[in-house]
Amino acid sequence: MTTDASAISAAAPSPNASGGPARSLRRSFRFGDAMLGLVCRGSAAIIALMLGALVLVLLTSAMPAIKQFGLGFLVSSEWRVNELERPLKDAAGQVVMEDGEIVMETIKPAFGALPVIYGTAMSSLIALAIAVPLSFGAALFLVRVAPTLRIAGPLSFLIEFLAAIPSLAYGIWGLFVLAPFLQSHVGPAIKATLENVPGLRWMFYESVTIAGTVVERPIPITGRDMLCGSLVLAIMILPIVTSVSRDVLKAVPRTQIEGTLALGATWWQSCVAMLRYGRSGLFGAVMLGLARAAGETMAITMVIGNNNQINPSPFAPAQTMASLLANEFAEASEGLHQASLLYVALVLLVMSLLFNVIARRLVVGKASPAGH
Amino acid sequence: MASARFETRRLTSDAMFGVCAACAAVIVTLLLLVSGYLVFIGAGAINLSFFTDVPTGDVAQPGGMRHAIEGTLILLALAAAIGVPLGVASGVYLSEYSHEWLFASPMRFIADVLTGVPSIVVGILGYELVVVPVSRWTSNSVSFSGYAGAAALAFIMIPIVARTTEEMLRLVPKTYREGSLALGASKAQTVLRVVLPSAFGSISTGIMLAIARVAGETAPLLFTALGSRLLTRDPSEPFPSLTLQIYTYATGPYPEQKNLAWAGILVLLAILFVVNLLIRVVASRHAATRMGKS
Amino acid sequence: MPASMTHPHSHPQPGSDSRSDARPEARPEVAVRAPSALPRGGPASAYPIIDAIKRGETPTPRIHDSVRAEPVILAVNNFQLWYGQSKALHGITMPVAKGKVTALIGPSGCGKSTLLRSVNRLNDLIEGVRVEGSIDLNGNSVYARGVDVIDLRKRLGMVFQKPNPFPMSIFENVVYALRISGERNKKALADACEKALRQAALWDEVKDRLKASAMGLSGGQQQRLCIARAIVSEPEVLLLDEPCSALDPIATLRIEELIHEISSRYTVLIVTHNMQQAARVSDYTAFMYLGRLVEYGRTADLFQVPQLRETEDYVTGRFG
Numbered sequence A: 001m002t003t004d005a006s007a008i009s010a011a012a013p014s015p016n017a018s019g020g021p022a023r024s025l026r027r028s029f030r031f032g033d034a035m036l037g038l039v040c041r042g043s044a045a046i047i048a049l050m051l052g053a054l055v056l057v058l059l060t061s062a063m064p065a066i067k068q069f070g071l072g073f074l075v076s077s078e079w080r081v082n083e084l085e086r087p088l089k090d091a092a093g094q095v096v097m098e099d100g101e102i103v104m105e106t107i108k109p110a111f112g113a114l115p116v117i118y119g120t121a122m123s124s125l126i127a128l129a130i131a132v133p134l135s136f137g138a139a140l141f142l143v144r145v146a147p148t149l150r151i152a153g154p155l156s157f158l159i160e161f162l163a164a165i166p167s168l169a170y171g172i173w174g175l176f177v178l179a180p181f182l183q184s185h186v187g188p189a190i191k192a193t194l195e196n197v198p199g200l201r202w203m204f205y206e207s208v209t210i211a212g213t214v215v216e217r218p219i220p221i222t223g224r225d226m227l228c229g230s231l232v233l234a235i236m237i238l239p240i241v242t243s244v245s246r247d248v249l250k251a252v253p254r255t256q257i258e259g260t261l262a263l264g265a266t267w268w269q270s271c272v273a274m275l276r277y278g279r280s281g282l283f284g285a286v287m288l289g290l291a292r293a294a295g296e297t298m299a300i301t302m303v304i305g306n307n308n309q310i311n312p313s314p315f316a317p318a319q320t321m322a323s324l325l326a327n328e329f330a331e332a333s334e335g336l337h338q339a340s341l342l343y344v345a346l347v348l349l350v351m352s353l354l355f356n357v358i359a360r361r362l363v364v365g366k367a368s369p370a371g372h
Numbered sequence B: 001m002a003s004a005r006f007e008t009r010r011l012t013s014d015a016m017f018g019v020c021a022a023c024a025a026v027i028v029t030l031l032l033l034v035s036g037y038l039v040f041i042g043a044g045a046i047n048l049s050f051f052t053d054v055p056t057g058d059v060a061q062p063g064g065m066r067h068a069i070e071g072t073l074i075l076l077a078l079a080a081a082i083g084v085p086l087g088v089a090s091g092v093y094l095s096e097y098s099h100e101w102l103f104a105s106p107m108r109f110i111a112d113v114l115t116g117v118p119s120i121v122v123g124i125l126g127y128e129l130v131v132v133p134v135s136r137w138t139s140n141s142v143s144f145s146g147y148a149g150a151a152a153l154a155f156i157m158i159p160i161v162a163r164t165t166e167e168m169l170r171l172v173p174k175t176y177r178e179g180s181l182a183l184g185a186s187k188a189q190t191v192l193r194v195v196l197p198s199a200f201g202s203i204s205t206g207i208m209l210a211i212a213r214v215a216g217e218t219a220p221l222l223f224t225a226l227g228s229r230l231l232t233r234d235p236s237e238p239f240p241s242l243t244l245q246i247y248t249y250a251t252g253p254y255p256e257q258k259n260l261a262w263a264g265i266l267v268l269l270a271i272l273f274v275v276n277l278l279i280r281v282v283a284s285r286h287a288a289t290r291m292g293k294s
Numbered sequence C: 001m002p003a004s005m006t007h008p009h010s011h012p013q014p015g016s017d018s019r020s021d022a023r024p025e026a027r028p029e030v031a032v033r034a035p036s037a038l039p040r041g042g043p044a045s046a047y048p049i050i051d052a053i054k055r056g057e058t059p060t061p062r063i064h065d066s067v068r069a070e071p072v073i074l075a076v077n078n079f080q081l082w083y084g085q086s087k088a089l090h091g092i093t094m095p096v097a098k099g100k101v102t103a104l105i106g107p108s109g110c111g112k113s114t115l116l117r118s119v120n121r122l123n124d125l126i127e128g129v130r131v132e133g134s135i136d137l138n139g140n141s142v143y144a145r146g147v148d149v150i151d152l153r154k155r156l157g158m159v160f161q162k163p164n165p166f167p168m169s170i171f172e173n174v175v176y177a178l179r180i181s182g183e184r185n186k187k188a189l190a191d192a193c194e195k196a197l198r199q200a201a202l203w204d205e206v207k208d209r210l211k212a213s214a215m216g217l218s219g220g221q222q223q224r225l226c227i228a229r230a231i232v233s234e235p236e237v238l239l240l241d242e243p244c245s246a247l248d249p250i251a252t253l254r255i256e257e258l259i260h261e262i263s264s265r266y267t268v269l270i271v272t273h274n275m276q277q278a279a280r281v282s283d284y285t286a287f288m289y290l291g292r293l294v295e296y297g298r299t300a301d302l303f304q305v306p307q308l309r310e311t312e313d314y315v316t317g318r319f320g
Helices: A005-011 A031-074 A114-149 A152-163 A167-194 A226-250 A254-262 A267-277 A279-295 A298-303 A321-328 A336-367 B002-045 B048-052 B066-096 B101-114 B119-138 B146-170 B174-182 B187-198 B200-215 B242-251 B255-293 C048-054 C112-119 C149-154 C170-174 C176-180 C186-199 C203-209 C219-231 C249-262 C275-281 C299-304 C309-315
Strands: A084-087 A104-107 A205-210 A213-218 C072-083 C086-097 C101-105 C129-137 C156-159 C237-241 C267-271 C284-289 C292-298
Touching (some): A031 B066, A031 B101, A114 A226, A152 A226, A152 B002, A167 A226, A167 B002, A226 A279, A226 A298, A254 A267, A298 A321, A321 B119, A336 B101, B002 B255, B048 B066, B101 B146, B119 B146, B200 B255, B242 B255, C072 C267, C086 C112, C086 C284, C086 C292, C112 C129, C112 C237, C112 C267, C149 C156, C170 C186, C170 C219, C176 C186, C176 C219, C203 C219, C219 C249, C249 C267, C275 C299, C284 C299, C284 C309
Parallel strands (some): C156 C237
Antiparallel strands (some): A205 A213, C072 C086
């Protein structure tokens, strides 16, 4: 022990070493600990600042529009970027003439978010209606069947990779493949089948007022419309909803399935029991898909047609909050137009945060009971 | 009577089994259809000049996308330079200082919330927070810049990296920390010498995933980097990016440019596929060695 | 959430509650005298001290004079510890003899690991831990205000239940304590590494693969590596927390031999639930029960002529 004690004592210099065993235990300042604490706390604080900045910047920049329109913004469907001059009409609908000249009135720019809220809600809901049943079915297949066929691994990888495909790629596919196909085949086929079914005329015709008379005209089928947007959205959220549902169903304890099977349940009945057991997690998966769909920008911008009007027809072009921002923000002049767009961004932010928080609570609460 | 009911139940079950299998088949088909189109059309459009040439200005012979590929790489490097250290440090905080729950729990929640911010909103934030103030300072008309784009991408990366880092650090056995502390290591030494190195593999996997995720982002760059047709390496200028260039070409009127867009998407997908595959291989090998040894 | 992660009682000895090695099958073969003819009452009054403890009292422990005769390196004085609301250690007072091996025995949950982890203040890491009383290491109070915990831990070595080599090379594991103290001299590190590995009886097995990952060693080798890592900076006291509980019998035997060898150089405080092990490796043994010290004396005395019936019946496996 004493042979190379010098090497050891040199090797283990203690800041407070006083030679013998009776060293004192004085506290010394730990520069490293202080630095690490500073860096880590600082970085974490930056995350808080990020959220704060996000909300604050959107709120202050949108303030002119918030002040001007208030909550009425959310239910107004007017979106006029520029001033409009048009003939003044009296109560009877007649153009007012004065000294042989038509009297013009100036209509101020007006902004309302209802069309984009409608567009966002409608496209997301249609997408969910298509994607959720498919995803649940596929998730059941992945959990209950695929492992026995030894294809769970490749299938899961495929789905996870497809979840990682950027929305731009889906957009290009939608724009160049799906939209032309819808325009040339699907749209006309549906129209031919359903056009004369009573009560479905609204799908193919719209009423417009031209020169004081109401005219019904067919909606041109362009392929770039609500239907195409919803379909692309549905395809985009399939991977994420499937993989989250799969994780939720995987977390259902084996005993639950075996218990039902032991009671004589059929395969499908035990699946129903599984779905019921994981229902809140599955709801979370749906919410996650909803959040994804609502915030989706690039693909939807490329295929939804970008028309800022409410039309119930699936063949009419529409607009979502995100696509409106992508289309107009760059060109918007400072002032009310930009403030209104920021108001839309704020609504979009609040909405998707809400969906995300709900989804996370439900999924995380179920899938990992340890839940740090 | 009862057996007839059982028969119905069995038939229902078989039918639903078929439905589930069909669902899986439909999803796989759809997704293969999408990726198949992207790959085949893209493969037809790609050639060497795509990687070596810059835009010519001639719509019939639009050149290549070298500027955009380089631009994306530079943007990603800048974004990672900001986002990775901040994200990892925050992740360390969330995991190693979680006893400060009064601060740590809200931070974790906020990080979760931030991962759900729509990317277009991040782009708008970048515009309002970087582009507009810089324009004021420099009295430029509008100072779109690569820096603004990188900041927007970093904004998306930070919460993802933070949460992955935290989760990976939580998988590091508690005994490592106790062992190190019991030997008289300080907290910083324990974290930097034992905890972080033992999670190095999984954390770098998480970082790669986060980078891959932002590599495909377009919306945050629309109002920040703006895009450019020039081969520029100066991030204080409007900056090219692969995704922005693809978007511009795809939505433009010229078929030659649309062709380039297809090729660009293929390149982007190929990069993402390789990264994902690598991550999966590395992660599974990592998991295997861990399992084997513990 | 993080605050509620700590479950007071299960924390200090994860997994140990389910073990029952300390029961009859672990009965010492050599060092235990046959059950005696000490007067015995009815079942209710058989263990007056245990009964008192179960009533929540803290009876005066029976500390043999032999203990008091030794030079003290570690003095535990009326030490109490709470996990939140529940009290885990009740007024423990025990001197630990310098240069000897002292074993802490007792049934699961008796606080022996907690006491061990109190010495190097590892319990500080657990939320809601509160202590009273004192522990002195070579005359320096461990819990005094202003004590640098890091410096304290540098003076103590600790080995845990499960081998916990860090995921780095064997060499880096051994010299970890030196590296964190700022040692950069390669020669000094290599010398210290060799010396520690030799002391831990591991040198011959690993000298050709010092750069290999420590995770590739067998469980027993890993534990000896952890001992090497703990003694490389020549600690004043080596704390062993059930070091063999995760090992097979042969690896256990090697560790026990090793403890015997290094006991000539270091003071060792070992927690074990295996009474044979305590009898084999230790000079002194302390018997604890429900957070109280019951009897403490020379190992031979405690196992062969215990002063309390409780101790006798515990070490013979009739109670516990």
